[in-house]
Amino acid sequence: xxxxxxxxxxxxxxxxxxxxxxxxxxxxxxxxxxxxxxxxxxxxxxxxxxxxxxxxxxxxxxxxxxxxxxxxxxxxxxxxxxxxxxxxxxxxxxxxxxxxxxxxxxxxxxxxxxxxxxxxxxxxxxxxx
Numbered sequence: 432x433x434x435x436x437x438x439x440x441x442x443x444x445x446x447x448x449x450x451x452x453x454x455x456x457x458x459x460x461x462x463x464x465x466x467x468x469x470x471x472x473x474x475x476x477x478x479x480x481x482x483x484x485x486x487x488x489x490x491x492x493x494x495x496x497x498x499x500x501x502x503x504x505x506x507x508x509x510x511x512x513x514x515x516x517x518x519x520x521x522x523x524x525x526x527x528x529x530x531x532x533x534x535x536x537x538x539x540x541x542x543x544x545x546x547x548x549x550x551x552x553x554x555x556x557x558x559x560x
């Protein structure tokens with residue numbers, strides 16, 4: 432698991448420009464650390480926090496990869512045999528229901544980079560009358 436992201440990686444995951452993250456750092460909106468060489472690193476939990484805060488303001492993206500959504504895990508809830516995993520991938524919020532065993536094996540935690548792969552060919556939602 433990535434404990435932190437280089438500023439360019441974090442910007443890509445958040446769907447913003449590097450300059451925006453630098454400004455947010457100056458304004459105290461995001462916590463950033465630096466390497467011994469002075470490069471900015473954004474902690475994974477900060478990326479997850481920012482994604483969760485921006486959830487209600489989806490951005491339109493210019494490109495899309497069919498059926499694969501790379502993003503960041505923002506929440507993992509486990510019960511007896513099942514787990515729900517929320518991944519924010521650009522403007523998309525994906526909620527996956529998986530086994531608790533799978534979540535444990537992958538050691539899923541907020542802030543982790545993950546890819547949600549959608550294999551459904553048809554999704555229908557109906558409301559009873």
